[in-house]
Amino acid sequence: MTTLSRLYVVKIGGQVIDDPVACADFLHAFAALPGPKVLVHGGGKLATRIGEQLGVTSQYVQGRRITDEATLQLVTMVYGGLINKQLVARLQALGCPAIGLTGADMNLMRAVKRPVKETDYGWVGDLTAEGIRVEAFMRLVEAGEVPVLAPLTHDGNGHLLNTNADTIASCVAVALSAHYRVHLVFCFDQKGVLRHPHDPDSVIPLIRPADMPALMAEGALRDGILPKLENAFAACRAGVEQVLIGPAYALSALSTETSTRAFGTIIRL
Amino acid sequence: MTTLSRLYVVKIGGQVIDDPVACADFLHAFAALPGPKVLVHGGGKLATRIGEQLGVTSQYVQGRRITDEATLQLVTMVYGGLINKQLVARLQALGCPAIGLTGADMNLMRAVKRPVKETDYGWVGDLTAEGIRVEAFMRLVEAGEVPVLAPLTHDGNGHLLNTNADTIASCVAVALSAHYRVHLVFCFDQKGVLRHPHDPDSVIPLIRPADMPALMAEGALRDGILPKLENAFAACRAGVEQVLIGPAYALSALSTETSTRAFGTIIRL
Numbered sequence: 001m002t003t004l005s006r007l008y009v010v011k012i013g014g015q016v017i018d019d020p021v022a023c024a025d026f027l028h029a030f031a032a033l034p035g036p037k038v039l040v041h042g043g044g045k046l047a048t049r050i051g052e053q054l055g056v057t058s059q060y061v062q063g064r065r066i067t068d069e070a071t072l073q074l075v076t077m078v079y080g081g082l083i084n085k086q087l088v089a090r091l092q093a094l095g096c097p098a099i100g101l102t103g104a105d106m107n108l109m110r111a112v113k114r115p116v117k118e119t120d121y122g123w124v125g126d127l128t129a130e131g132i133r134v135e136a137f138m139r140l141v142e143a144g145e146v147p148v149l150a151p152l153t154h155d156g157n158g159h160l161l162n163t164n165a166d167t168i169a170s171c172v173a174v175a176l177s178a179h180y181r182v183h184l185v186f187c188f189d190q191k192g193v194l195r196h197p198h199d200p201d202s203v204i205p206l207i208r209p210a211d212m213p214a215l216m217a218e219g220a221l222r223d224g225i226l227p228k229l230e231n232a233f234a235a236c237r238a239g240v241e242q243v244l245i246g247p248a249y250a251l252s253a254l255s256t257e258t259s260t261r262a263f264g265t266i267i268r269l
Numbered sequence: 270m271t272t273l274s275r276l277y278v279v280k281i282g283g284q285v286i287d288d289p290v291a292c293a294d295f296l297h298a299f300a301a302l303p304g305p306k307v308l309v310h311g312g313g314k315l316a317t318r319i320g321e322q323l324g325v326t327s328q329y330v331q332g333r334r335i336t337d338e339a340t341l342q343l344v345t346m347v348y349g350g351l352i353n354k355q356l357v358a359r360l361q362a363l364g365c366p367a368i369g370l371t372g373a374d375m376n377l378m379r380a381v382k383r384p385v386k387e388t389d390y391g392w393v394g395d396l397t398a399e400g401i402r403v404e405a406f407m408r409l410v411e412a413g414e415v416p417v418l419a420p421l422t423h424d425g426n427g428h429l430l431n432t433n434a435d436t437i438a439s440c441v442a443v444a445l446s447a448h449y450r451v452h453l454v455f456c457f458d459q460k461g462v463l464r465h466p467h468d469p470d471s472v473i474p475l476i477r478p479a480d481m482p483a484l485m486a487e488g489a490l491r492d493g494i495l496p497k498l499e500n501a502f503a504a505c506r507a508g509v510e511q512v513l514i515g516p517a518y519a520l521s522a523l524s525t526e527t528s529t530r531a532f533g534t535i536i537r538l
Contacts, residue, residue: 050323050346053322053323053324054319054322054323055322073351076350076351076354076355077319077346077347077350077351078346078350079350080349080350080351080353080354081345081346081347081348081349081350081351081353081354082342082345082346082349082350084349084350085345085349085350085371085373085374085421085429086345086429088371088373088374089373089423089427089428089429090427092373092376092423092425092427093425093426093427097375097376098373098374099370099374099375100370100371100373100374101368101369102354102357102369104354104357104358104361104367104369105354105357105367105368105369106366106368106414107361107366139412143408145375152354154358154361156361156362157362158358158359158361158362159358160354160355160358
């Protein structure tokens with residue numbers, strides 16, 4: 001039995017990108033993470049602000065943005081250009097050999113344009129782990145490069161597709177789990193999954209599937225966290241070694257194997 | 270003596286990008302070019318139009334744009350994001366394994382922020398062939414990838430720099446000429462270098478340094494073409510096998526070795 005190397009897939013969202021101090025701290029911690037790694041970033045308020053200036057007013061259906069042609073151009077500019085390339089330039093300055101990519105580049109991530117049922121979501125891509133070109137990712141990672149992925153895929157027919165960054169992180173993590181012990185990290189704006197929603201220090205250090213009934217019974221888990229946990233368990237069942245949920249500033253601590261941590265929740269089977 | 274492979278470095282400017290039909294024709298011809306190749310693209314009117322919408326009004330000094338912070342963000346979005354990723358997605362659809370990159374990605378092109386003398390040009394990068402990371406380019410090219418370069422470099426200290434696309438094409442061509450027989454192609458809006466400026470069919474098929482005195486004496490060369498020829502000869506003296514200047518639609522014909530061509534001017538030593 002060969003021992004696989006550990007590989008981190010780290011996802012940051014808009015709340016990190018929008019905060020210069022948090023973003024700088026995060027980039028230092030990410031650059032310092034040992035071994036192969038992949039960064040996936042979301043959007044943030046920047047796209048909304050620039051969209052307003054450009055007169056791009058996105059339609060929403062049940063809280064989900066419709067990606068019309070103008071919105072696709074907007075996110076291609078802001079996610080694929082501005083945010084992605086600024087992150088890459090800053091990581092390079094920290095000695096991290098970053099390479100900023102979308103799913104179109106090297107055909108890394110091919111998705112299916114979401115089928116029109118009751119709602120036409122427009123240029124939105126539904127990605128699965130099968131859409132990840134593992135061989136190309138491995139070639140980059142084995143050469144020491146650090147892919148920095150914008151939340152954009154393509155359809156193979158010349159169109160880019162707006163794609164959820166959490167989904168990209170999960171799919172890349174699952175697809176690479178045949179070749180690495182993948183640790184998937186979701187940075188979010190709390191210290192971890194909280195036992196008492198109103199006590200920010202009540203972090204649950206470890207959650208396994210067997211813990212769920214008790215946690216549900218005591219009403220510990222807020223509504224918003226349940227889908228995240230379900231996705232995390234799904235990623236683990238698909239091969240990811242563990243999922244970590246925690247604050248961006250704690251990335252360096254998250255990567256250490258301590259059982260008594262003040263922040264960060266580990267999810268594993 | 271080993272025989273080196275031929276490699277094309279092709280530069281397109283805004284006049285191709287702004288014209289949907291010309292751009293589609295070009296991409297088909299480029300995708301069909303055999304062997305290793307690199308595409309370098311400029312900007313076009315899109316950046317100006319989006320800049321106007323965003324209220325970014327660039328300052329010009331003697332016809333040269335000053336790249337202030339807002340202008341740098343604009344070109345990072347439009348060149349590095351919108352134009353670059355759309356070209357990549359369309360090339361992928363044509364079976365061309367494109368990868369869209371700036372100079373920050375993989376530290377491919379490191380430039381020096383233009384020193385402030387009489388004018389502060391802002392976030393503009395001066396690139397030389399020494400700033401090209403040849404090893405990284407070769408790794409991509411040898412793996413069959415086709416780099417698509419936006420006119421952006423970086424300073425290694427976390428800042429992107431606005432950089433002339435012609436300069437990028439020349440520097441990449443020169444830097445790779447130690448390892449390939451590099452053919453550098455500048456697509457522009459005429460059939461080639463014209464003997465009679467008012468006769469669009471009077472293309473000079475081949476220009477060598479020895480031809481210059483006679484061409485100058487007969488007043489054949491318009492002012493605007495002289496710097497292009499000087500840059501082309503400089504590239505050849507630095508190792509590039511030949512430079513071709515011609516229309517984007519003729520890219521496929523340019524790559525054939527005919528001495529009787531209706532369009533395209535070859536420049537060599």
